[in-house]
Amino acid sequence: MKEGDTMIGSQVARILESRNPSFPVGIFVVANAGWTTHFISDGKNLSPLPPNWPENLPRSLALGTIGMPGLTAYFGLLELCRPKPGETVLVNSAAGAVGSVVGQIAKIKGCKVVGTAGSDKKLDYLKELGFDEVFNYKTVKSLEQALRDASPNGYDCYFDNVGGEFSSIVLEQMNKFGRIAVCGAISLYNDTQVKKGPFVQVPMVMKELYMEGFLVSRWNDRKEEGLKAILKWIQEGKIKCHEDITKGFQNMPAAFMGMLKGDNFGKAVVEV
Amino acid sequence: MKEGDTMIGSQVARILESRNPSFPVGIFVVANAGWTTHFISDGKNLSPLPPNWPENLPRSLALGTIGMPGLTAYFGLLELCRPKPGETVLVNSAAGAVGSVVGQIAKIKGCKVVGTAGSDKKLDYLKELGFDEVFNYKTVKSLEQALRDASPNGYDCYFDNVGGEFSSIVLEQMNKFGRIAVCGAISLYNDTQVKKGPFVQVPMVMKELYMEGFLVSRWNDRKEEGLKAILKWIQEGKIKCHEDITKGFQNMPAAFMGMLKGDNFGKAVVEV
Numbered sequence: 191m192k193e194g195d196t197m198i199g200s201q202v203a204r205i206l207e208s209r210n211p212s213f214p215v216g217i218f219v220v221a222n223a224g225w226t227t228h229f230i231s232d233g234k235n236l237s238p239l240p241p242n243w244p245e246n247l248p249r250s251l252a253l254g255t256i257g258m259p260g261l262t263a264y265f266g267l268l269e270l271c272r273p274k275p276g277e278t279v280l281v282n283s284a285a286g287a288v289g290s291v292v293g294q295i296a297k298i299k300g301c302k303v304v305g306t307a308g309s310d311k312k313l314d315y316l317k318e319l320g321f322d323e324v325f326n327y328k329t330v331k332s333l334e335q336a337l338r339d340a341s342p343n344g345y346d347c348y349f350d351n352v353g354g355e356f357s358s359i360v361l362e363q364m365n366k367f368g369r370i371a372v373c374g375a376i377s378l379y380n381d382t383q384v385k386k387g388p389f390v391q392v393p394m395v396m397k398e399l400y401m402e403g404f405l406v407s408r409w410n411d412r413k414e415e416g417l418k419a420i421l422k423w424i425q426e427g428k429i430k431c432h433e434d435i436t437k438g439f440q441n442m443p444a445a446f447m448g449m450l451k452g453d454n455f456g457k458a459v460v461e462v
Numbered sequence: 463m464k465e466g467d468t469m470i471g472s473q474v475a476r477i478l479e480s481r482n483p484s485f486p487v488g489i490f491v492v493a494n495a496g497w498t499t500h501f502i503s504d505g506k507n508l509s510p511l512p513p514n515w516p517e518n519l520p521r522s523l524a525l526g527t528i529g530m531p532g533l534t535a536y537f538g539l540l541e542l543c544r545p546k547p548g549e550t551v552l553v554n555s556a557a558g559a560v561g562s563v564v565g566q567i568a569k570i571k572g573c574k575v576v577g578t579a580g581s582d583k584k585l586d587y588l589k590e591l592g593f594d595e596v597f598n599y600k601t602v603k604s605l606e607q608a609l610r611d612a613s614p615n616g617y618d619c620y621f622d623n624v625g626g627e628f629s630s631i632v633l634e635q636m637n638k639f640g641r642i643a644v645c646g647a648i649s650l651y652n653d654t655q656v657k658k659g660p661f662v663q664v665p666m667v668m669k670e671l672y673m674e675g676f677l678v679s680r681w682n683d684r685k686e687e688g689l690k691a692i693l694k695w696i697q698e699g700k701i702k703c704h705e706d707i708t709k710g711f712q713n714m715p716a717a718f719m720g721m722l723k724g725d726n727f728g729k730a731v732v733e734v
Binding site for chain 2: 373375378384389396402
């Protein structure tokens, strides 16, 4: 980004004026217009909020649990990891907008859930959400041992937000016919040179493992189904959504810096 | 193996005497009794040849194309790679008992097929089988460039018998939504220390790739279906089976050494 560019970001916005009948005045939409209080759109990248949005839920959830991050968790876990009751599910970046929903849906499906995060405060948050085992990957002496302690019987499903060395260690602890959904690789995105780890083929064959990378857009035609299911679980109290709300447009930079430092639990939202 | 052990190996054998009604005298079975002209079995690891075995086909094919290697190719390709007409399929160790069937089934399914092998004689054999593009991975200057030349538009399906560096290079040339069936990792089995390559997660996510390791045993309950399909294709002339036959039990060691050196095309068989 250059000086003078509008900072990137998504928002729930209300239509104030409209010449497009698909977006009548007064409705709310999810947009990607960056840090701005008002903007003009041709309607191309606007998604109306689901109709019948429950009055007791903040519309900002459409940026998190009842939006793309929630759908990413829902489809990635259910369609790719395909957890069965009694199985053990591992998710990293577990306190994030995606990971926190992954763990809660895995609990709904009757699994044992292990989550990892990078601060002890986040571990408390994960416990509150119902995770069975949690640990701080930054402070454990050995990630290998911590994973073994959290699940001595190995892992059946692995929802991977991190990649790299973390995933190489997990691969060794996957059970026969284990399923890995690769959602992200935050440990690798900033690399300037290629990082290496053990080749995956021997454990893949010996344990007949399945691994699939995905972007949530592949299920765009099933958005409604996913949002409906998530909304139902929220209303039944089975999925908790924690938003980290900062008030006032002028506090945007501070909120953003706090999010980067990992101060937030759940989706970081600024109310304008 | 120790001196005095029976050398390992599979055979098609005829029942000469029997006290087990499941294996009447005269029928033929596939067994894993090692290098021996006669043996006694409790029936546990014997599989009768399919009934109605065609008279024009040698029974030894039950060790290759109409046996485990053929089923490995059939299910691994069709169930995991799921090739669609017009797609490009890559198979390495393509002249082997599995790879040669993979390529021919991919052709039946309307794909462009690229095969790699380790000798120019094997390349001729692959051409004869109908492979579209073949190259000798041992003599090309750059595997990356050879793969690009063989398919400038990338690969949709990859049937992997090799693993390791070969597969890391292929991963970079997989197309969006590509499918990788990991059947073996011969480049890695003899390693005494762990070999490393680039982490897989970034291409897995960005291209939404699918990778699954497998053993053919997972489809044990569908053996009959697979053998029936392969047999039909053989009788229609769509799958050619090449056996490399040596006659005489005393020539077993020479045939075995030739197979290790890669002299054989297709399944190496000794007729006793």
